[in-house]
Amino acid sequence: MVNDWVYIGLFILISLFLPAAAILIAGWLAPKKPNKIKNSTYECGIETVGDTWVQFRVQYYIYALVFLVFDVETVFLYPWAVAYRQLTLFAVLEAVVFLLLLAGGLIYAWKKGALQWN
Amino acid sequence: MTAVQIVFLAVAALTLAAAVMVVSLRRMMQSALALILALVGVAVIFALLGSGFFAVSQVVVYIGAIAILIIFAVMLTQNSMSPEHSQMNPGFLYAALGSALLFSSLVFILSMWVGFYAIPVNLDPSVDTITVLGLSLTDPQGFALPFEIVSVLLLAALIGGIYIARDHHRD
Amino acid sequence: MTFWTDPIGLLDAWLFAVLTGWGLPADVSRIILYILGGFVLATGAMVFTVFLIWLERKLIGRFQDRFGPNRVGPFGIFQTVADMLKIFTKEFITPDGADLIPYNLAPILSVAGVLFVWAVLPFAINMLGVNLNVGVLYVVAAGAIGELGMILAGWGSNNKFALIGAFRAIGQMISYEVPMILTLLVPVMFTGSMGLNDIVKAQNPWFVVVAPLAAFIFFISQVAENARAPFDLTEAESELVAGFNIEYSGLKFGMFYVAEFLHAFTISVLFAVIFLGGWLGPGAEKYPWLGLLYTMIKTTVVFFTILLMRAGLPRFRIDQVMDLNWKLFTPLAIGILIVTAVVDKSLALFTPTIRVLGLLAANLVMLLVTLRFLKIFAQKKRRPLVVPSASTELPDDISEVLL
Structure with a gap:
């Protein structure tokens, strides 16, 4: 079974291999002289205070959530778009309803201030 | 064994190993990475089954969106990143027992289903x-x-x- | 089929004949050729980046009234080669407390995420990796892998600047992915296939003519995905030092650099392929190398536009970037999709000319409505003017003060 996906699979392996090989070669050529100060975390010359993995703002999470919903929705619409030429006007309107419902979700998020960065 | 079967077995083993790593690794980020690896494995299996659309959707939705959502959620929780805590709580034995029971009954039920033994028909390439x-x-x-x-x-x-x-x- | 009309197809057929001539089965020969082709394409892409970096530095230098690189070789063309040789011998500095697996995986995934796209890019009628039937979604999926590289870099580095930079980058990239995938539905709708080569073949006229608004949104979203100026606040020097890649050195940093420049070129090719007709042009079907030439000309125009934007526009603020996406592009993309789908379906029975004119009119109406809304919003948002008190002596001629 030699089809398109064999090529994609091989190409993915090659794309991962090339940068990895380049980094390995560079690591072999490069000097290795680590010391305490060189390896310290970069923070404009100041000592780092506290843990790096601090708690983050909820805003990122909300954006990711809205994104996820739209992502799933659009993936559903791709087969519809591929079949678009053969669809009736009724089937197109079904997708329009689908989109309008999601647009309603976007308006809800907007009105609730979830899309407000502050 | 055909080449497809060898690839399938390797990918399935990798997926399962990654799934075990999700629950066993101590660093949260490495768990997330293992989860992503498991999801990639599932995508490869979709591609092997000849369903390119599901393979790509799997990557777009699960790695592009859900994995990132999970990482953001991890960042929201406090103290979840410290590897010092024990990963086991006293009830883990019961949980393991329950999971084993559930898994074996699922296997039992699936083995009785006719679709389990059906040989997949090759799709008409013109469609x-x-x-x-x-x-x-x-x-x-x-x-x-x-x-x-x-x-x-x-x-x-x-x-x-x-x-x-x-x-x-x-x- | 002679060498002059189709060099790649001829080479492919010849190598295939040689391999099967050695007694190899047809499948194995095909796979060997796939590996060979993949290596040539991926290596070519990475070597081409060396030239791209030089070109971009030279052009940005010109835009800013400087010479740009001009020491190594004619016009400084070997500057990047010298830089590359040097970066290979630079030490890798790994910060204390770094999470080694994500830290080392990140630069590889960043480059790979861009390289993946090259597997489906059609440069000419038969100069392409493969015409995948889910090509468009595959490109989106490859973008997800690149995002993953960034987030891993931010996390693995054990540095607050890196983490904040990565989070901003991801927040921006996933946001702009929404209008991007929504507008990508429009060419798929017109074509009836997700294969990029099918999309090129279906462009009569170019999709930028029938869907100019979708093309515009797609273009801006792609530039934002690439996190370039004016959307480069993910690595805003004045705020975040360098962004997610701050703790990287040597070739590991170089890989992020390569990924960014290659990405800029890749989105130019993508835009040329999806909206500007790709390799379409007079004689391109008979002479594939002419198609390659057309693709490259169109790509260069897009690439030059991206560079001009980078050189000419000031950086956005993060709230502006988010507002632009969620409050303008996303609703507009949904509107475009609905209007295009309905208008195109209702005009399906008419002649192609009427269909094109109808779609153009629909786009124009949408543009005018959007501009009207923007004006209303702008008036609402405008800060109230400070009214001078009555005692203030106003000059007789107000225009003197204004000038």
Whole structure:
């Protein structure tokens, strides 16, 4: 079974291999002289205070959530778009309803201030 | 064994190993990475089954969106990143027992299903499966109703998510 | 089929004949050729980046009234080669407390995420990796892998600047993915296939003519995905030092650099392929190398536009970036999709000319409505003017003060 996906699979392996090989070669050529100060975390010359993995703002999470919903929705619409030429006007309107419902979700998020960065 | 079967076995083993790593690794980020690896494995299996659309959707939705959502969620929780805590709680034995029971009964039920032994029929290469999927998604005799319900479900998920995650202190 | 009309196809057929001539089965020969072709394409892409970096530095230098690189070789063309040789011998500095697996995986995934796209890019009618039937979604999926590289870099580095930079980058990238995938539905709709080569073949006229708004949104979203100026606040020097890649050195940093420049070129090719007709042009079907030439000309125009934007526009603020996406592009993309779908379906029975004119009119109406809305919003948002008190002596001629 030699089809398109064999090529994609091989190409993915090659794309991962090339940068990895380049980094390995560079690591072999490069000097290795680590010391305490060189390896310290970069923070404009100041000592780092506290843990790096601090708690983050909820805003990122909300954006990711809205994104996820739209992502799933659009993936559903791709087969519809591929079949678009053969669809009736009724089937197109079904997708329009689908989109309008999601647009309603976007308006809800907007009105609730979830899309407000502050 | 054909080459496809060898690839399938290797990918399936990798997926399962990654799934075990998700629960066994101590650093949260490495767990997330293992989860992503497991999801990639599932995508490869979809591609091996000849369903390119599902393979790509798997990557777009699960790695592009859900994995990132999980990472953001991890960042929101406090103290979840420290590897000092024990990963076992006293009830782990019961949980393991329950999971084993569930798994074996699932295997038992599946082994009785005829589809388990059916040999997959090769798809007609002249038919574009994505077009068929798109047509049936909007066909009133097909999946038009589930298609619209998905939209309502996504809307509900969006509203619920925003309601819970919203900063209630400011209101 | 002679060498002059189709060099790649001829080479492929010849190598295939040689391999099967050695007694190899047809499948194995095909796979060997796939590996060979993949290596040539991926290596070519990375070597080409060396030239791209030089070109971009030279052009940005010119835009800013400087010479740009001009020491190594004619016009400084070997500057990047010298830089590359040097970066290979630079030490890798791994910060204390770094999470080694994500830290080392990140630069590889960043480059790989861009390289993946090259597997489906059609440069000419037969100069392409493969015409995948889910090509468009595959490109989106490859973008997800690149995002993953960034987030891993931010996390693995054990540095607050890196983490904040990565989070901003991801927040921006996932946001702009929404209008991007929505507008990508429009060419798929017109074509009836997700294969990029099918999309090129279906462009009569070019999709930028029938869907100019979708093309515009797609273009801006792609630039934002690439996190370049004016959307480069993910690595805003004045705020975040360098962004997610701050703790990287040597070739590991170089890989992020390569990924960014290659990405800029890749989105130019993508835009040329999806909206500007790709390799379409007079004689391109008979002479594939002419198609390659057309693709490259169109790509260069897009690439030059991206560079001009980088050189000419000031950086956005993060709230502006988010507002632009969620409050303008996303609703507009949904509107475009609905209007295009309905208008195109209702005009399906008419002649192609009427269809094109109808779609153009629909786009124009949408543009005018959007501009109207923007104006209303802008008036609402405008800060109230400070009204001078009555006692203030106003000059007789107000225009003197204004000038």
